[in-house]
Amino acid sequence: MFIFNILFSICLASFGGVVALRVPQQESIIWGHSHCDYCQHQLAWYQMLPIISYLCLHGRCAYCKQPIKPVIFLIEITGLIAGIEASHQQLVNPYVLIIFIITLAVCAITDWYYLAIWPVILLPSFISILFVASFTARDGWEWLFFNLTLLILYFCQRQKLGWGDLEILALMSLFLKLKITLEVIIIATSLIVIKIIFSKKRLVSLKVAIPLVPYLLIALLVRLAFI
Template sequence: MHGLWTAYFAALGMVFGSFYNVIGLRVPNHESIIRPGSHCPKCGHSLSWNENIPVLSFLILRGRCRSCRAPISPIYPVFEALTGGLFACSFYRFGWSLEFLLAILFISLLVIITVSDLAYMLIPDKVLFPFAAAIAAVRLFHPASPWWSAWLGAVFGFCLLYLIAFFTKGAMGGGDIKLFFVIGLVLGIEKTFLAFFLACLFGALYGVGLMAAGKFKKRKPVPFGPFIAIGALTAYFFGNSLIGMYLRFSGLG
């Protein structure tokens, strides 16, 4: 039965992932997330139900609009599949619990801000604040262990990025700073620091990859939100193991 529910949440996550793409692409432009319905951004063709099935429609249409044959951005199926996988993993690990609800909220926020940051280099407050309020409410009924770790993590995450932005004169955006407050609420103090370290590591590896491929361009800004999201999710699901591994190798464990 647990496996059936896991599969259900995988499918549900793909549906929500499709909607999160819409939110991430429309909210920064102050567009309605309801109307118009899903359509081709090139020719305006309204998608029928069978053109709007997460992941599957992209594969059937071979990544092109049925009307004008313009290419469909792979961002849509990638984030649909990613959200489905993360929802399924969360239910498989946490089952019916408040931690599962927290995981769903956290994943949803990170998927949406990743889409918007990739598209516009912007983490909109209209997305961040409602999720922050919902996550804070869950934390009140489902405290971290120890209970103060989440709130200390939130303050630590916010202050750390604020200080970096201050001393680097804006290397970190305001959205990144506020996002780390929410990350701290979810992860607690230790894993928040780990999430920041991992975000920097993944960002550095990406930069090295660009230089190796000869595609690195100086003064071209790179959105940091996606790396924050990857670092935060890695710390959320594997943080205890990574911290334990570090302590054992360093002789502190």
């Protein structure tokens, strides 16, 4: 099962990379063959093997030699990590965890490049989590209080917190419960503070919107490594 989990996660991540690149451009994620973004040459099956193809091609198109967008490779590596971590935990369903991490990775890419999250990307995680979520009365009240607090923060600091961030945190707190979600938030905000401190343009950074989801993704992977 360990090998299957990793293969499932990497393949899902590879598809997630396609989603992250095509949805913002309003391209179909189902129809159409994979192609080079520069020369539009259709890729052969052996040029689409997750992780392996990127390494064998040295990160460049086999036809025009232009660099392949590294986000595909990075999300596939994220899939590898997700498969390993999901297999070594017993808190939640490993396959739903993989789906959630890959969803978060896709949102991290769109948030990083466009400062936007497309709700359709969250649907697979939302549906999967609903099937496996188990709630006690206490969990329900904690989830409600947490998300009401986030909603108040959103309306008070609308330029600091996006609606998509709220949706992701609502899903995370529904799936992983409040304790782990709060720990992820603490790690993510700590990473952002460190980035600002060591940034050469830290004074400017305070006035520029910082994408939260990439840091939530890193924080979640770090937190899951210690489960």
